[in-house]
Each structure stands twice: as structure tokens, then as C-alpha cells.
Amino acid sequence: MTPNPRQSDLLEAVRVGGAITVEALAERFGVTLQTVRRDVKQLAEAGLVARFHGGVRLPGSTTENLAHRQREALNAEGKQRIARAIARAVPEGCSLLLNIGTTTEAVAREQLQHRGLRVITNNLNVAAILCDNPDCEVIVAGGVVRPRDRGVIGEAAVDFIRQFKVDIGLIGISGIEADGTLRDFDYREVTVARAIIAQSREVWLAADHVKFNRPAMVEVARFADLDRLYTDAAPPEPFPALLAEAGVQCEIA
Incomplete structure (x- = not known):
């Protein structure tokens, strides 16, 4: 699903708070409890939030990411703004390395x-x-293809990439924790x-605001990288x- 503006604001409130009651959401957005419950139900069915008795929270897993289609829908407009800003900054005639992720797509x-x-x-x-x-010119790394998002992973892919030295490495990430670590799941x-x-x-990081304070299991890098x-x-x-x-130069699209 593509969340409507109120649902996007609801997702942001849950992301910031971690967990929030239906009553608090209704008061915050000036709508009825029934409206909030309907929004929460739709978002939960899309896998974007998890419900508990009387409230809603983030899905919360540090071991497994959302499905690719769910990630495509989550803050799609923000990702598009980021993509346009990066496109303006990438010079013609340069070499790039791009990794897995809906933002890099x-x-x-x-x-x-x-x-x-x-x-x-x-x-x-x-x-x-x-x-x-x-x-x-597109060059594809060899390795194991992960079916859920068509990412190529594993040591064969690492060995392949080590052959190159490029102008810009553009990476997406699943989560940025409060200590400044960039994290992913696999x-x-x-x-x-x-x-x-x-x-x-x-090295350029493309990360929409939903990634801040989102937990994931494995450290990829730090801001200093x-x-x-x-x-x-x-x-x-x-x-x-x-x-x-x-x-780090921070560009807000």
C-alpha cells in the first residue's frame, strides 16, 4: 500500500515513539478512535506497524527486514526526493557502486x-x-541471488567488487542507531x-528519515566512513x- 498523508504522519509518530496508544493518536490527529483503528489495521496488514491491545508499535524485529514491496511503499515520496537530489549531484561520466535497497533503486x-x-x-x-x-554500462556482481529483493550477496560478490575502485559508492541502509552506527539485517x-x-x-548514504533510530542486527559502518x-x-x-x-555533509532533499 501507499500510505495517505495522515497514515504517513501516524507512521512517523510510531517511529519516534516506538509505541503509542490509539487514544493518543486520535487526540494528536484530531480524528475518531474508529478512524485511527482503521488506519492502523491497514498499516498492520501491509506489515508497516504491529498492533497490540489498545495501541500500535513498530514491527520491531532486529533480525528481519520488511518485504521488498512494503519497503517500496514506505515513504516512497521521500525516497524519490532523495533520488532526485542525488541525481543532480552525480556528474556525468563517472563510476559508481550501488548496493541493495529500494532507495538505491x-x-x-x-x-x-x-x-x-x-x-x-x-x-x-x-x-x-x-x-x-x-x-x-552496467556491471553485475556474481554471487547468490536473494529471492525476496533480487540482491546478490555472499563472498563471491565481495571478491568481485574488490576488483574495482570507483568515484562514488552509493549505499542504502536499513537502520541508523543513536550511536551513529549504520546497520542492516543480513x-x-x-x-x-x-x-x-x-x-x-x-561514500554517499541515501537514507530517508524513517531509518533514523531504527534497529537492525549487523553493523555496516559508522558516520566517519x-x-x-x-x-x-x-x-x-x-x-x-x-x-x-x-x-559528513548532510543534504536534505
Whole structure:
């Protein structure tokens, strides 16, 4: 599903609070309890929130991500703004490494008019999108294909990526915790992301605001490993200070 504006605000309230009662949501948005319950039911059926007696919380797993289609729908407008900002910043005639994620796929869609790109990716969705740009050379990493999102993972993919040194490594992430660590769910995916970071002259992170304070199991990197962060809203506390301390350029789309 694509959440309507009120449902998007409800998701943001749950993300910030972690858990919140139906009554508090109704008061906050000036609607009836029945309206909130209907919104919560739809969001829960889409896997975007979890219900408990009298309230709603984040799905909360640190071991398993949302399904690919659910992640595509979550804050799709914000991801598109991020993708457009990145597309404006990527120069023509450069080399890029792109990893797994719905935000990097949004970025790929905004690169269809770029000329002279060479893109290495472990994301089959990114590869399929960019194949529609005749002036973009696409190189796909070998390895195990993860069926749920067509990501290529594992040591074979890591070894393949280590052959290259690119201008920009563009990564998505599942969660950014309050200590400034970037985290994901599958350690096999994480090893590929770490290789992308190591083989990139600049590292750009594309992360919409939903990723802040979202837990995940495996550490990918820290803010100090980044050069730029592209997001769709001002990061909440304590992230501005952490980004400044790490010298990360934060771009709000």
C-alpha cells in the first residue's frame, strides 16, 4: 500500500515513539478512535506497524527486514526526493557502486538520462532499471541471488567488487542507531556493503528519515566512513552533532 498523508504522519509518530496508544493518536490527529483503528489495521496488514491491545508499535524485529514491496511503499515520496537530489549531484561520466535497497533503486530510476556512467551493482533491480539507459554500462556482481529483493550477496560478490575502485559508492541502509552506527539485517549483505565502502573514493548514504533510530542486527559502518548523507527531513537528535563530528555533509532533499 501507499500510505495517505495522515497514515504517513501516524507512521512517523510510531517511529519516534516506538509505541503509542490509539487514544493518543486520535487526540494528536484530531480524528475518531474508529478512524485511527482503521488506519492502523491497514498499516498492520501491509506489515508497516504491529498492533497490540489498545495501541500500535513498530514491527520491531532486529533480525528481519520488511518485504521488498512494503519497503517500496514506505515513504516512497521521500525516497524519490532523495533520488532526485542525488541525481543532480552525480556528474556525468563517472563510476559508481550501488548496493541493495529500494532507495538505491529510486536513485537508479533518476539516472536514466545520465551519460557516460559505469555502474557496478549487486542489485539486480538496479541493473534492470539502468539497462534502459543506452549510455550507461552496467556491471553485475556474481554471487547468490536473494529471492525476496533480487540482491546478490555472499563472498563471491565481495571478491568481485574488490576488483574495482570507483568515484562514488552509493549505499542504502536499513537502520541508523543513536550511536551513529549504520546497520542492516543480513550479514551476507553487510559484507558486500563494506566492500563497496572500501572500494569507493567517496561514500554517499541515501537514507530517508524513517531509518533514523531504527534497529537492525549487523553493523555496516559508522558516520566517519561517509562523505555525504542524503535524506528527506532534518535528522532528529542526537544525529546532527554526530554527523558534524564525523565531518559528513548532510543534504536534505
